[in-house]
Amino acid sequence: MRVLLNEPLAKHGFWRVGGPLERFVIAESVEELRALPAIDHVIGNGSNLLVPDAGLRGTTVRLGGALRDVMVLAESGDEVTLRVGGGLLNAVLLQRMEKLGLGGLGCLAGVPGTMGGAVAMNAGTALGEIAACLLAVHGLHGERLSRADLPMRYREGGLPEGFVVVAADLRCTRAGVGEERAKIAEHLLRRKATQPLDLPSCGSVFRNPPGDYAGRLIESCGLKGWRHGGASISDKHGNFIVNLGGATAADVMTCIRTAWDTVRREHGVHLIPEVHVLGEWPEGVWPLPE
């Protein structure tokens, strides 16, 4: 186990902003996690998180070591069940699956998080979402929740409050792997052309409202390229906020609030954030008004 005191989230999160984590623990096993007196926050790869410049109090954990393992649990015909550690990166999982000749998790291609983060967010793309292949999740104290126990919705994993995903069981397949790879390649090219992947961001900031796109709404308010300090609403994609260099968490939050307030005023649409905002923010800034 590694324990770092006052470790800046800016070193770990994708936006490269955020203040010190009072006690940052990288746990290598379930036993180490269980031995902690408290777990106040769990983070994955930090690709969907905003933490204030003042940082986070208490203990924040990240899963490492054996919590990043992957194993074959069962096989039947073309169907293969994998048990994947909550700390494993999606990109590493997809590489391992490629070596095993497996497909079925193309929805995680290009999503730069971990398995725990993917379940917590019900991560997905135009190729589907993880809810469709998730069989069960395993918690810190041996609890097992089946997919049917989780009220998963668009970008919502439905995990009980405080549940730490130490592993997830996923349905994969040996069928149609070549076709899936071709779709992934096409999908990744499309993303590269439409998203600002060369600058630090946390991907889409807001969920798409029913029948519309958050990016379209933000763009129609003339906000593409709108800038505050070192952060900007991307001029390439209205639903991305990027760090142009030297941004603070407060700069990113100002961009989020400007987009949210303007879309509500001009379109009457109450956007729901996809990004998870943690910690204490000044009153009136966060949480968003009802």
Ligand SMILES: Cc1cc2nc3c(=O)[nH]c(=O)nc-3n(C[C@H](O)[C@H](O)[C@H](O)COP(=O)(O)OP(=O)(O)OC[C@H]3O[C@@H](n4cnc5c(N)ncnc54)[C@H](O)[C@@H]3O)c2cc1C
């Ligand atoms: C360039 C870019 C593109 C992206 N594209 C997509 C996309 O196409 N589709 C998509 O869905 N997302 C996308 N994202 C957002 C992000 O990658 C996903 O939401 C991802 O699933 C977050 O995983 P993470 O491990 O980074 O979680 P973090 O950002 O570290 O945490 C997110 C949430 O998950 C919780 N969490 C993390 N690990 C665990 C665990 N083990 N147990 C319980 N809770 C946990 C955290 O507490 C937090 O609430 C993108 C992000 C970037 C930067």
